Amino acid sequence: MIDLQVLTQAVGDLDEKTILTMINDFVATNPSGEDAQKVVFACQQGMAIVGDLFERNEYYVGDLIFAGELLSTTIDILKPVLSGVATQKVGSIVIGTVQGDLHDIGKNIFGSMAEAAGFNVYDLGIDVSPSAFVEKAKEVKPQIIGMSGVLTLAIDSMKSTVKALNEAGLRDSVKIIIGGNPVNEDACKQIGADAFTTNAAEGLKTCQGWVK
Amino acid sequence: MLGGEDKMDSKYYETWEEYLAQHPELEGKPTQAIAPKIERYEDLMFTFIMDLLL
Amino acid sequence: MTDVVALTNERNQMFRDLFSGKTPKRVPISNPATQDFAIQYAGLDLAECQWDLTKLEPVYDKFCQDFITDTYPGGSIRIPSHYQLLGSTPIIMSSSGFMQHPEVVGLLAEEYDQFIASPYDCIIETILPRLYTELNGEPGKVAMALAKAMRVHSDDMAYLGTIRAKMNAKYGFATMGAALTEAPFDFMADFLRSFKGISGDVRRYPDKVSAACEAVLPLMVKKGTLPNPSMLGYTFIPLHMAPYLRDKDFAALYWPTFKKLIETLAEMGQTVQLFVENDWMRYLDYLYELPENTIMRFEYGDPKLVKEKLGKKHIVSGFYPITLLQTGTKQQCVDKAKELLDILAPGGRYWWQADKSIINLEASGPVVENLRAVLEYVHENGTY
Ligand code: B12
Numbered sequence: 001m002i003d004l005q006v007l008t009q010a011v012g013d014l015d016e017k018t019i020l021t022m023i024n025d026f027v028a029t030n031p032s033g034e035d036a037q038k039v040v041f042a043c044q045q046g047m048a049i050v051g052d053l054f055e056r057n058e059y060y061v062g063d064l065i066f067a068g069e070l071l072s073t074t075i076d077i078l079k080p081v082l083s084g085v086a087t088q089k090v091g092s093i094v095i096g097t098v099q100g101d102l103h104d105i106g107k108n109i110f111g112s113m114a115e116a117a118g119f120n121v122y123d124l125g126i127d128v129s130p131s132a133f134v135e136k137a138k139e140v141k142p143q144i145i146g147m148s149g150v151l152t153l154a155i156d157s158m159k160s161t162v163k164a165l166n167e168a169g170l171r172d173s174v175k176i177i178i179g180g181n182p183v184n185e186d187a188c189k190q191i192g193a194d195a196f197t198t199n200a201a202e203g204l205k206t207c208q209g210w211v212k
Numbered sequence: 213m214l215g216g217e218d219k220m221d222s223k224y225y226e227t228w229e230e231y232l233a234q235h236p237e238l239e240g241k242p243t244q245a246i247a248p249k250i251e252r253y254e255d256l257m258f259t260f261i262m263d264l265l266l
Numbered sequence: 267m268t269d270v271v272a273l274t275n276e277r278n279q280m281f282r283d284l285f286s287g288k289t290p291k292r293v294p295i296s297n298p299a300t301q302d303f304a305i306q307y308a309g310l311d312l313a314e315c316q317w318d319l320t321k322l323e324p325v326y327d328k329f330c331q332d333f334i335t336d337t338y339p340g341g342s343i344r345i346p347s348h349y350q351l352l353g354s355t356p357i358i359m360s361s362s363g364f365m366q367h368p369e370v371v372g373l374l375a376e377e378y379d380q381f382i383a384s385p386y387d388c389i390i391e392t393i394l395p396r397l398y399t400e401l402n403g404e405p406g407k408v409a410m411a412l413a414k415a416m417r418v419h420s421d422d423m424a425y426l427g428t429i430r431a432k433m434n435a436k437y438g439f440a441t442m443g444a445a446l447t448e449a450p451f452d453f454m455a456d457f458l459r460s461f462k463g464i465s466g467d468v469r470r471y472p473d474k475v476s477a478a479c480e481a482v483l484p485l486m487v488k489k490g491t492l493p494n495p496s497m498l499g500y501t502f503i504p505l506h507m508a509p510y511l512r513d514k515d516f517a518a519l520y521w522p523t524f525k526k527l528i529e530t531l532a533e534m535g536q537t538v539q540l541f542v543e544n545d546w547m548r549y550l551d552y553l554y555e556l557p558e559n560t561i562m563r564f565e566y567g568d569p570k571l572v573k574e575k576l577g578k579k580h581i582v583s584g585f586y587p588i589t590l591l592q593t594g595t596k597q598q599c600v601d602k603a604k605e606l607l608d609i610l611a612p613g614g615r616y617w618w619q620a621d622k623s624i625i626n627l628e629a630s631g632p633v634v635e636n637l638r639a640v641l642e643y644v645h646e647n648g649t650y
Pocket of ligand 1: 061095100101102103105106107109110146147148149150151152153177178179180198200201204365366367368369370456461506543544545565621623624
């Protein structure tokens with residue numbers, strides 16, 4: 001049987017070879033869905049280590065990107081054995097990079113961390129118009145909307161998006177968090193978001209607080 | 213001439229000396245006028261190409 | 267001598283002083299707003315103006331008239347025509363007319379060895395055909411596309427050059443040349459391996475990354491060389507990846523060829539301006555090692571610390587947060603300018619620039635007024 005502690009540590013260390021070997025060996029044993037769930041959970045704990053190391057300035061963004069990639073490769077390998085197991089989601093989030101902005105690294109990092117933490121994540125991609133946010137929110141009724149942007153013009157797009165959510169009568173039923181380098185307290189107020197962050201790990205904690 | 217061309221090591225970039233060696237027909241021609249022109253367009257092309265990746 | 271010529275001479279002298287470490291007459295200023303901003307400020311259509319460059323002369327005239335600056339505010343810009351003719355994927359025009367750069371991968375991980383063997387061959391044979399659709403296919407088609415693109419680009423540049431010359435003659439800006447290049451590691455990241463790709467490569471095959479940086483260094487030197495190294499001007503180098511790397515990856519993979527690049531350019535007698543993007547505070551000791559009078563325009567970080575550590579050897583710039591122009595009051599914006607002036611101007615070696623370029627204009631927002639107030643403030647209060 002796979003040693004989950006070793007796996008968690010390997011994910012924390014971003015040790016690709018060890019992780020892939022362990023996961024592939026595991027899948028080869030034709031495991032049950034429940035066991036596969038445990039493996040996913042161990043990976044999620046490994047991601048939490050990555051998040052911690054990032055907050056402590058031992059890992060940097062490059063490492064987070066790599067971690068996100070590793071995690072999605074791992075989940076892909078596990079998918080066949082995972083299917084059929086009902087998963088308990090802690091909540092749902094719609095995320096996207098706002099209109100006019102194509103930067104998605106920060107959004108993707110946050111997205112994969114949120115997914116690893118058990119959220120149902122609907123990622124609308126980049127250059128997302130206010131109406132696309134509104135449509136998706138109507139469709140999936142998320143608890144949280146996360147807007148990302150690193151261009152200064154993203155601030156304006158975020159403002160229009162909140163306005164559009166307001167006009168659609170959806171504003172009061174969701175929490176809105178914004179992320180990306182140019183966001184700050186002033187911007188957050190002007191935009192009318194509930195929270196802002198320039199750190200995915202911190203943003204995730206905020207979201208977890210909201211769905212408790 | 214710009215810096216760095218001595219180490220370009222490419223079939224798509226020739227210094228004047230390399231060019232001249234390939235083109236014996238230029239022998240006896242006013243190379244003092246030809247050389248800067250050939251070099252100039254070699255370098256313009258280089259800059260254009262590199263700008264496509266910056 | 268006309269007043270305008272005298273003004274140009276005076277401004278050229280300010281930059282000559284600045285670049286050689288002498289205290290200039292006053293703190294030189296560069297307007298952080300770009301051509302896109304200028305077009306919107308003139309109330310014209312972004313896409314149309316970038317295709318029909320004849321529309322740009324009045325745009326620049328108004329822009330130069332209304333915003334104080336010592337340098338021509340039409341820095342490095344991307345014009346769409348040659349990108350269109352080449353079938354560009356890394357640079358495309360957005361629906362609003364903004365020239366933008368989506369993430370692309372020009373070089374696959376398994377092509378590192380080919381790149382290392384001859385970077386320029388690999389660029390021509392593999393990378394460009396992948397990124398520019400018109401450079402992929404029949405040799406005849408490729409030749410035609412390249413010829414058209416090269417010609418339109420040179421025509422466009424010449425046209426922009428005449429606008430620039432007219433504005434210089436009218437407003438007396440400093441006349442500086444500039445060359446653009448990148449740190450080898452950033453070059454490998456941006457259009458070749460992508461931000462995501464390189465982040466994996468650093469862990470998977472660091473030796474290849476390092477060899478590729480070494481291999482491409484001569485090209486980066488050549489690209490960064492001014493037509494005449496002693497002319498007034500600088501090599502502009504935007505820095506991208508370092509803040510996203512762990513210290514040990516930075517030390518092993520980023521720094522060695524970056525340092526060589528700057529040293530080589532400095533030895534040739536060229537001024538180098540680094541755009542130190544994002545937060546480099548943990549690398550200040552490295553930056554200190556760079557040649558004297560290297561210009562460093564910072565995006566984020568602690569201006570006091572930077573002045574203290576680098577301010578006697580290098581030329582410091584940047585830090586002014588353009589988001590404040592969007593969200594702050596006029597007074598807050600001016601106060602911020604004062605704060606930075608107080609920290610960075612003493613002893614010279616300071617060039618007023620913002621932390622990033624202003625690439626768009628929300629007509630109803632306060633940016634125009636705030637920006638003008640800040641530029642005026644620095645112009646009036648920056649005298650030594
Ligand atoms: C990488 C990068 C690119 C890459 C993007 C690749 C990609 N797939 O995203 C490429 C090369 C393609 C690129 C293109 C451009 N870029 Co760029 N780019 C950057 C760079 C270097 C890093 C941005 C980044 O990814 N940071 C790393 C991430 C992880 O940080 P982050 O986004 O802040 O995310 C963190 C947190 O904020 C948080 N987070 C983020 N989103 C969210 C969302 C939620 C809900 C939550 C909770 C948290 C959260 O989590 C993350 C991890 O902690 C910045 C420099 C800088 N200082 O930011 C310039 C920068 C953003 N780019 C800039 C520019 C101008 C451009 C271009 C317009 C250039 C051009 N002319 O083409 C184009 C953009 C086109 C467009 N319309 O968007 C400017 C913007 C200037 C301005 N005034 O706005 C910058 C600031 C560079 C500069 N100093 O001038 N760029």
